[in-house]
Amino acid sequence: MKTKKISVDLPENLYNNLQEIAGASTWSFNEVLLQTIRNGMPPSLNKVPATFHAELLTLNKLDDKALFNVIEAEPEDHEQDEDHRRASFDALRRMYALSLLKWRGHPIPSPYESLPG
Numbered sequence: 001m002k003t004k005k006i007s008v009d010l011p012e013n014l015y016n017n018l019q020e021i022a023g024a025s026t027w028s029f030n031e032v033l034l035q036t037i038r039n040g041m042p043p044s045l046n047k048v049p050a051t052f053h054a055e056l057l058t059l060n061k062l063d064d065k066a067l068f069n070v071i072e073a074e075p076e077d078h079e080q081d082e083d084h085r086r087a088s089f090d091a092l093r094r095m096y097a098l099s100l101l102k103w104r105g106h107p108i109p110s111p112y113e114s115l116p117g
Helices: 010-023 029-039 050-061 064-072 084-086 089-103
Strands: none
Touching: 010 029, 050 089, 064 089
16 A cells, blocks of 8 residues: 655644554554544545545535434435436445444444344
């Protein structure tokens, strides 16, 4: 994998926390930092057809309340092209909105946690 070298100023307490985890594990500081970044990344559209990227990326501009409205909205009865129908775009849009809310720190239960007891 190609890499890029960057310089980042970290708050001392964050650096110390990451260093402590690295010291307590078999991972290097760099590996701990990369894992932290991977888990904290905004939702990826890598597996979504490129046709939908622009529409879904506009959700990033919405505030949290508007994203909750996207999730709770009834599917729209508008004309959809074949690509939108095949991809279940309304469901895809909801899932991306949920992913954004989770990334922003809102507690979003996993599907397993949502199952009745």
